[in-house]
Amino acid sequence: MLDLFEKAAIHNGLVTAFAFVGLIMLLSVALSKYLTLGRVHGSAIAIVIGLGLAYWGGVHSGGHKGLADLSLFGGIGLMGGAMLRDFAIVATAFEVQATEARKAGLIGVVALMLGVVLPFLVGAGIAYAFGYSDAVSMTTIGAGAVTYIVGPVTGAAIGASSDVMALSIAAGLIKAILVMVGTPAAARFLRLKTPRSAMVFGGLAGTVSGVSAGLAATDRKLVPYGALVATFHTGLGCLLGPSLLFFAVKAVVA
16 A cells, blocks of 8 residues: 555655645644744745755755655655746746835835845855855855845856755745744834835845734734735846846956
8 A cells, every 4th residue: 555655656746746845834834823823934934844854855865956866755856946936936926916016116116125235245245254255156145145035046047056055045044034033023113003114124124924924923914015015025136136236246256
């Protein structure tokens, strides 16, 4: 019976991958709800679990693709590949209505630009301080500080190594968790009481999961406004990371 199940799982790798990720998300949401009382979003917990499983899979198999090196989970390599990743990014962008985006106004645009550039500068500076002095590594890690999606997308575009892209994901994950946990505590200081303030906060913070979870723990009515501006971070970061920001870093460190 187990052999039959294993054979079916291997021959239907992508279906197995979706089912496996679904179970991880179910567990992550439960941990978020009952262990952290909603202060840490389920997606952040799922990413931590995924990174841990990827490390275990790489150590166990001696390969370089994490769980995808194990035949039972080979479909995860396709599910987590560039094709479905880029499709997810484009699908997210299509959810944004242009008429709704205009409600953010000029202040939303300024906050969005600052929310991309400032984390990038911090991430690139920290990368340089820890010995990653080449333009590709600095740009990739800096892009990861924007969001954990922008980092690997930028790294793949400019030829970064897998370990640097992993660091960029970790940087974005840490940022998302800090925003999730810190938003309720800093809400009074930041005066997160109005939709306009939520849009500015979403533009500056940038991470959709962090902003959504943080505002949900503060005032659920503010979530759509913060997420509206934060949604643009991935697209804008993926646009600027491999182009303008990379050339700027290259000009500075050259």
